[in-house]
Amino acid sequence: MALRRLRTSDAPAVCEAFASNADMARQGDVSTITEAEAYVNRLIEPESPHEAWAIVDGDKLVGLVGVTVDEANRSGWFWYWMADAARGRGWSARAAATVAEWALTTRRLERLELGHRVNNPASAAIAMHAGFVKEGTERAKFLVEGQRIGVHTYGRLRSDRSPSFDGLPMREG
Numbered sequence: 001m002a003l004r005r006l007r008t009s010d011a012p013a014v015c016e017a018f019a020s021n022a023d024m025a026r027q028g029d030v031s032t033i034t035e036a037e038a039y040v041n042r043l044i045e046p047e048s049p050h051e052a053w054a055i056v057d058g059d060k061l062v063g064l065v066g067v068t069v070d071e072a073n074r075s076g077w078f079w080y081w082m083a084d085a086a087r088g089r090g091w092s093a094r095a096a097a098t099v100a101e102w103a104l105t106t107r108r109l110e111r112l113e114l115g116h117r118v119n120n121p122a123s124a125a126i127a128m129h130a131g132f133v134k135e136g137t138e139r140a141k142f143l144v145e146g147q148r149i150g151v152h153t154y155g156r157l158r159s160d161r162s163p164s165f166d167g168l169p170m171r172e173g
């Protein structure tokens, strides 16, 4: 397993991942290869604020960890997903911890933030593994299938102590 930069050629694997579990619907509108290409291209275009790292098994994308950078505030919105077949092996947690560390050191950001719905314990586990600290709850933030769902919010500062983790290799280029 490794991390490498997202590429246009990952679109078919992205499409597969979005089809793998209904919970991917909230990650974006991808149900065709054309939509997957648009999704990938939006993340990698030259002026994009996104730093998108593919989680790869061999060279095949199975998941994605991203940081959407706010340069003015030297902060970044942190997000991640994993294809259903590759879940439950600890790869998302290792990938998220690796990218968070990279974002606060090599990428020189000073604050990372993320949010997950209160009924998404897997995402909470990833946030904790990646050294994020829970900062609050936005109550009843979203209307999902007729129910109001809150969002737990997290932050990690460069000055926070790094978590110990088993990092994945990061391949630039």
Ligand SMILES: CC(C)(COP(=O)(O)OP(=O)(O)OC[C@H]1O[C@@H](n2cnc3c(N)ncnc32)[C@H](O)[C@@H]1OP(=O)(O)O)[C@@H](O)C(=O)NCCC(=O)NCCS
Residues within 6 Å of the ligand: 023, 024, 027, 080, 081, 082, 083, 086, 087, 088, 089, 090, 091, 092, 093, 094, 115, 116, 117, 120, 121, 122, 123, 125, 126
């Ligand atoms: C969230 C997501 C990335 C987790 O992926 P994963 O590959 O299964 O995660 P890992 O295998 O790395 O597991 C990491 C931790 O999550 C825990 N976990 C995984 N699924 C869980 C669940 N359903 N309930 C509780 N904990 C869970 C694991 O036990 C592990 O914690 P531990 O090491 O302390 O035991 C994946 O479920 C996903 O892509 N969901 C849809 C997109 C999404 O919700 N993204 C986050 C948006 S905020």
